[in-house]
Amino acid sequence: MSKLQTAIRGIVLALGALVFLFPFYYMIIGSLQTKPDESIGGAFPNPANITGANFAAINDRINLFSGLLNSGIFTAGVLICTLVFGVLVGYALAVLQWRGRGVTFALVLLVQVVPFQLLIIPLYVLIARNYGLSDSYLGMILPFAINSTAVIIFRQYFLQLPKELFEAARIDGAGEFKLLWRIALPLVRPALVTAALLTFIGPWNEFLWPFLITKQADMQPLAVSLANYISNVAATASNPFGASLAGAVVLAAPVVVLFIVFQRYFVSTDVGSSVKG
Structure with a gap:
């Protein structure tokens, strides 16, 4: 060139x-x-x-710390569920041999094309009315507990691992959970970080579902609190434009920091070097 x-x-x-x-x-x-x-x-x-007064002004109205805490708990719960179920299902689809595996993977792909908005009403009836989980962290987390994108990511990573590793461990008497914990997971660490980062953005910025499932202000994530502030309170502020942007900065800061720190994992897709030697 x-x-x-x-x-x-x-x-x-x-x-x-x-x-x-x-x-x-x-x-x-x-x-x-x-x-x-x-x-x-x-x-x-x-x-x-x-000035820094805009941050103080919006904090007086919606309590930024409480909103960040709720967003953190909501996001952490979704991340834990996503990683646990994503790893287990991805491992089963990639490594284990069982009847219906292809059909199950096809269903996982099909879920990708179903808009979440189509499921909101039945989910709300099920979780809020039948289970009584409105205004709770569990009610916010459940619809996002299994992420089909994470399942596909882990499946593809597990497929890259040499089958000889698993066969040798099975000959030595290792069970499937031991194989997963001792052999598979250490070799797909980039997938864990990538899935976590991709999953983090969704619940952290999620507005519609937490808005529907939470009515108490002290349970709402920051994205919902900020939207309520812009709709109902901002007009009475001395500088509504600056205060709204201050809240947006607080909401965006954790995502930006995480991507800056972990961006190298998005290009670390070569697991071949991990199994050589």
Whole structure:
């Protein structure tokens, strides 16, 4: 590749990165402005117009810590269920031989094309009315406990592992759970992190289901609390634009930090090096 082509590619990638990152930058700048500036110059604000009062203002109305805690518990519960069930089902579909395995995997793929919105009403009736789990963490977590995407990810990773490893361990008398814990899981650590990161975004930003299942303000995740603030309270704030953006910054910060820290796992898909030697 010539130097000119390299330079052009670098310029195009840099422009793409700027376009992608500008909304995040503008969100942070807007959350720190004393008065909203919607002009182009607002992207480069006067230091005299910078303040942290917007974070205090929205925290006085919706309690950011409580919302973050609820979001964390909701997301952690979904992550644990997703990883546990995803690993077990993915292992069964990839390694074990049993009748109906192909049909089961086809059903897993079929679930991918069914919109969650179609299931909301029956799920609400089942969980809120029949089980009485409204305004509870369990009621929020149950519809997301099994993630078909995670099942597919783990299945594909387990399929890459040499079958000889499992056959040798079975000859030595190892059971399937021991095979899974001692052999399979250590070799698919990138899949664990990738599935966790991909799953984290969903429940952390989820609005519709927690909004339906929770009525008490102290049980609502931050995304729901922030939406309620924008709809019902923001108009009475001295700077509703800045306060709303301050809440958005708090909601987005954990996701951005996690992706920065763990981004290398998205490209670490080569498990072959882990089984050589």
